[in-house]
Amino acid sequence: MSFLTGSWRPRPRVAVIGVPFVWLSIFFLLPFLLVFRISLAQMDGALVSPLLTLSDGVLTLQLHLASFIQLITDDLYIATYFVSVKYALVTASFCLLFGYPFAYFMARSERRWQPALLMGVMLPFWTSFLIRVYAWKSLLEPNGWVGAPIHALGIDEVLAFLGMIPSPDQLMYSPFSLVLGMVYTYLPFMVLPLYATLSRMDLRLIEAAQDLGATPWQAFWRITVPLSRSGIVAGFMLVFIPCVGEYVIPELLGGPETLMIGRVLWDEFFSNNDWPMASTVAVVMILVIIVPLAIFGRNQVQAQEG
Amino acid sequence: MRSDKKSRLFSRLWMFVVFGFLYLPIVSLIVYSFTESSVPNVWGGFSLRWYRALLVDSDLKESLWLSLKIATSTATAAVILGSLAAASLHRYPRFFGRTFFSGMVSAPLVMPEVIVGLSLLLMLVSLQRLLGVPDRGMVTIWLGHLLVGMAYATVVIQARLRDLNPQLEEAAQDLGAKPWQVFFLVTIPMIAQALLSAWLLTFTLSLDDVVLSAFLSGPGSTTMPLVIFSRARLGLNPSVNAIATVVVVIVAIGVTIASYVLAQQERRRSLEAAAAQRPG
Numbered sequence: 001m002s003f004l005t006g007s008w009r010p011r012p013r014v015a016v017i018g019v020p021f022v023w024l025s026i027f028f029l030l031p032f033l034l035v036f037r038i039s040l041a042q043m044d045g046a047l048v049s050p051l052l053t054l055s056d057g058v059l060t061l062q063l064h065l066a067s068f069i070q071l072i073t074d075d076l077y078i079a080t081y082f083v084s085v086k087y088a089l090v091t092a093s094f095c096l097l098f099g100y101p102f103a104y105f106m107a108r109s110e111r112r113w114q115p116a117l118l119m120g121v122m123l124p125f126w127t128s129f130l131i132r133v134y135a136w137k138s139l140l141e142p143n144g145w146v147g148a149p150i151h152a153l154g155i156d157e158v159l160a161f162l163g164m165i166p167s168p169d170q171l172m173y174s175p176f177s178l179v180l181g182m183v184y185t186y187l188p189f190m191v192l193p194l195y196a197t198l199s200r201m202d203l204r205l206i207e208a209a210q211d212l213g214a215t216p217w218q219a220f221w222r223i224t225v226p227l228s229r230s231g232i233v234a235g236f237m238l239v240f241i242p243c244v245g246e247y248v249i250p251e252l253l254g255g256p257e258t259l260m261i262g263r264v265l266w267d268e269f270f271s272n273n274d275w276p277m278a279s280t281v282a283v284v285m286i287l288v289i290i291v292p293l294a295i296f297g298r299n300q301v302q303a304q305e306g
Numbered sequence: 307m308r309s310d311k312k313s314r315l316f317s318r319l320w321m322f323v324v325f326g327f328l329y330l331p332i333v334s335l336i337v338y339s340f341t342e343s344s345v346p347n348v349w350g351g352f353s354l355r356w357y358r359a360l361l362v363d364s365d366l367k368e369s370l371w372l373s374l375k376i377a378t379s380t381a382t383a384a385v386i387l388g389s390l391a392a393a394s395l396h397r398y399p400r401f402f403g404r405t406f407f408s409g410m411v412s413a414p415l416v417m418p419e420v421i422v423g424l425s426l427l428l429m430l431v432s433l434q435r436l437l438g439v440p441d442r443g444m445v446t447i448w449l450g451h452l453l454v455g456m457a458y459a460t461v462v463i464q465a466r467l468r469d470l471n472p473q474l475e476e477a478a479q480d481l482g483a484k485p486w487q488v489f490f491l492v493t494i495p496m497i498a499q500a501l502l503s504a505w506l507l508t509f510t511l512s513l514d515d516v517v518l519s520a521f522l523s524g525p526g527s528t529t530m531p532l533v534i535f536s537r538a539r540l541g542l543n544p545s546v547n548a549i550a551t552v553v554v555v556i557v558a559i560g561v562t563i564a565s566y567v568l569a570q571q572e573r574r575r576s577l578e579a580a581a582a583q584r585p586g
Contacts, residue, residue, distance in 0.1 A: 012485065017401055020391040020456070024410045027453055031425035038428055102324045105317035117321070119565070124328050126506065126557045128514045130531050131550040134538040135331030138338065138347035145334055184327065238416060245418020248516050252538055262420045269424060269521075279428070282421045289418070296416060297409050 032286075039279035040064055048275055067280035077264065077281070081288060084261040087175070088243035091182040095190040095239045096232065098183070103194035103231075104224070107201075118195070121188050133181050133252055140171040140180075147171050166255070173255030181253040182243055190235035197231030197303075198224070230303045237296035241289050261285055332554060339547035347542065356548035366533055366549060373513050373530040376444060380451040381509035385501055387452070388459025388508075395460075396467040414457040423521030426450050430522070442524030450518035455508035462507065466500030495575075499568050506564060510557065 041048045042064040053060050071077045106117050124132065139146040150156050156168040164176040171177055201224065209219040225232075247262035254260070261281065269278035334347075339357070343350025360366065391411050398404070414422060430446050433439070440446055470493075478492045479485075494501075519529045530549075537543050 013398065013401075016390050017394040017398060017407070020387050020394060020411070021403070021407055023387060024391075024407070024453075024456075027426065027429075027449060028410055028414065028422075031429040034429050034432065035421075035425045098324060098327075101317075101320050105321050108317075109321075120325060121328070123558075123561065124332065126510045126561055127332060127554045128510075128531070128534075128550065130514055130516055130534055130538070131335065131546065131553065132331045134534070134546060135335045135550075137538070138542050139331060139334055141347050144347050145330065184331070187324070187328070241416040242418055245420050247420050248535065252535075262418060265420050265424065275428065278424060282424050285418065285421060293413070293416065297412070300412060301405070301408065 035279045035282050038275055039067055039283045041276050042066060043274065043276060064276065067274075067276045070277070071280055071284060077261075077284075080259055080261050080264050081284070083259065084244050084246075085288065087178060087182065087258065087260065088240045088246075090179055091186060091243050092190075092236050092240040094179065094183045095187050096236060099187055099190035099235065100194060100232070103191045103198055106191075106195055107198035114199070121191050121195075125188055129185055130248065133185060133249055136177065136181050136184065136253060137172065140177055142169055142171075172253065175255075175258055178250055178254040178258045181249045182246065185249060186239040186243065189238040193234040193238065194228060194231040197228045201227055230299055233295065233299040234303070237292050237299070241292050241296065244289055245285055335547050335550045336554065339544065339551040341544060344544060345542060356544045357552075359545050360548050360552070363545065365528075366530065366545075369528050369530040369533045370549075372444065372527060376448050376451060376529065377509045377512040379448055380455050380512040381505045383448075383452050384455035384459040384508040385463075385505050387456045388463050388504055389501070391456065391460040392463040392467055395464060411460050412457055414454045415461065419454070419515075419517035420521075422453065423450060423518045426453065426518075427521045442522060443527040446522040446524070447519050447527065447529065450522045451508075451512040451515060454515075454518065455511055458507050458511060459504040462504040463497060463500050466497045470496055498571065502564055502568065506560065513553075 037051060038048050040063045041051060043049070049062065049064065051062060053062065106114065106121075109117065136146075138144050141147050142151060150159075150171065151169070156165065156171065159165045159171075159176055160168045164179075165171055165174040205223050205227070206219050209223050210216070214222065245262045245265075246260060247266055250258055250260045250263060265278050265281045265285070268274050268281060338347060338349070340352050340354070341348065341350050342353035342355065391407075394401070395404075395408055395411070401407075426449065427442075427446075430440060430442070430449070434441065474496065475488050475492050478488045483491065514531055515529075516531045516535045519532055520535075523529065523532065534546055534549065537546055
C-alpha cells in the first residue's frame with residue numbers, strides 16, 4: 001500500500017521507470033547497435049554502405065568483413081590490444097597495492113577524522129583531471145619536484161635497468177610515466193569502493209578470530225580480505241576497464257612504446273576517416289572488456305542485494 | 307604496546323605518502339602559475355604575468371563560458387534523470403528488463419570514453435542525415451556528458467536512498483500525506499545532500515571532459531578542456547597553470563560552501579530528529 005513497496009498506482013511508476021529507460025535505450029543502446037552495424041560496412045564515398053539493399057525484387061544482405069580481416073591480419077592491432085590490457089592490468093594492480101592499505105587505515109582511523117579523510121580523497125576528483133595529469137609533465141622533468149629526487153636517489157638507474165624508462169635521464173614519455181599517470185588518476189576509484197566495504201565491516205569478527213587464537217596477520221588475510229572482496233572487485237574493475245580504452249593519459253604522458261588502443265580508434269576515426277575500421281576497433285574492444293564488465297555488473301548487483 | 311605504536315606510525319606514514327601523491331601535482335601547478343619565467347618548472351621570481359595573459363586570451367575565455375554552460379545544464383539534467391533511475395531501481399524490485407536497465411545505467415561508469423563518444427557520434431551523424439538535426443555543437447556535447455553524468459548521479463543518489471530510514475516516509479503517509487507530498491516534503495529534503503553532491507560531481511565531470519567533447523563538438527564549439535588539451539599536447543605552458551589555479555580556487559570555494567551548508571542542514575535535522583524523539 002505504501003510508496004515504498006511498489007504497489008503504487010501505475011502512472012507514476014511508468015514515468016519513473018520509463019523516462020530513464022527510454023532515454024538510455026535511445027542514447028546508449030541504439031548507438032552501440034549502430035557501431036556493430038557500421039563495423040560490417042564499408043565507406044561509400046562519404047557515406048557508409050547499406051547492409052540491406054532491395055533491387056529488382058532481390059533483398060541482399062551485404063556484410064563487409066574487410067575491417068575485421070584487416071584487424072586480425074595486421075599485427076599492429078593485436079599487439080596494441082595486448083599493450084593496452086597489459087598497462088591496464090599493471091595500473092589496476094598498483095592501485096590495489098597502494099589503495100588497499102590506504103583504504104584500510106582510513107576505515108580504521110578515528111571516527112571523527114573519517115569524513116575529513118574521505119573529503120581529502122574526493123577533493124582531487126573535483127579539480128580537473130586533465131590539468132592534474134598535465135602537472136606530472138613538469139614534475140617528471142629532470143629538474144622537476146619528482147624527477148630531481150628520483151635522479152638523486154639513483155632510482156632512475158633502476159627504472160632504466162628494468163626497461164621502464166628509455167634512459168636514466170628521461171622519465172617522461174615512457175611506460176613509467178604512463179603507469180604513474182594512470183595510477184594517479186584512477187587511485188580514488190580504487191580507494192572509494194574499498195573504503196565503503198571496509199568501513200561497514202563488523203569488527204567483532206576480527207575480535208572473535210583473535211580470541212580463537214589467530215594472529216593479527218592471519219585475521220587480516222582470512223577475515224578482512226575475504227570480507228572486502230566485493231570492494232576489491234569493484235575497485236579493480238573501475239580501474240581496469242576504463243584504462244584499457246584510455247586516450248588522454250597515454251597521449252600526454254606516454255611514449256612511442258605505449259601506443260594504446262584508444263589512440264588507434266581515435267586515429268582511424270579522426271585521421272583516416274575510416275568509420276568501419278574505427279567501429280571494428282570499438283567492437284573488438286568491447287569483446288575484450290565484456291568479461292570484466294560482466295564480473296563488475298554481477299558484483300554490483302550482489303553488493304546491492306546484500 | 308610497542309607494536310601498536312609502530313603500526314600506527316606506519317599507517318600514518320602510508321596515508322601521508324598517498325595524500326602527498328594525490329596533492330603534489332595540484333600544489334606544483336599553483337606554485338608555478340606565479341612564476342616569471344616562461345617555462346612552468348623553473349622559478350623565475352614572482353609574477354602575475356600569466357594571469358594577465360589569461361585576461362586577454364579570448365579563445366580560453368570563450369571556451370570557458372561554453373564549458374560552464376554545458377556543465378550547468380549537464381549537471382541539472384543528470385541529477386533529474388539520475389534521480390528517476392535511482393528511484394526506479396530502489397523502489398521497484400521487479401519490473402520488465404530490470405537487470406538490463408540496471409546494467410545500462412551503470413555501464414557508462416566504466417565504459418571507455420572513446421567507445422561512448424564514437425557510438426554516440428555515429429548515431430547523431432546518422433540522425434542528422436535523416437532529419438537535418440542536430441548539428442554538432444553544444445547540444446551534442448551536452449548529450450554525451452549527460453549520458454556519463456547520469457550514471458554517476460544514479461550511483462550517488464541510489465547509495466543515499468539505500469541508507470534512508472523507510473519509516474519516515476511511511477509515517478508521513480500514515481499521517482495523510484499524498485505520494486507527491488511525501489516525495490517533495492520528506493524524500494527530497496532527506497536526499498538533498500546526495501542531490502547536491504551528484505550535481506557537483508557531474509558538473510566537474512562535464513567541465514573536465516576531453517574525449518566525449520572531442521568526438522561530439524563541431525566547428526566553433528570548442529570547450530575549455532579541448533583548448534587546454536591541445537596546448538598541453540604541444541608542451542609545457544604556464545598559461546595552463548594559471549587557468550588550472552583559477553579552476554582549483556573556484557572548485558575549492560564551491561565545495562567549501564556546499565559542505566558548510568550541508569553540515570548546517572545536517573545539524574539542524576539531527577537536532578529536530580532528537581527533539582521529535584524526546585519522550586513527552
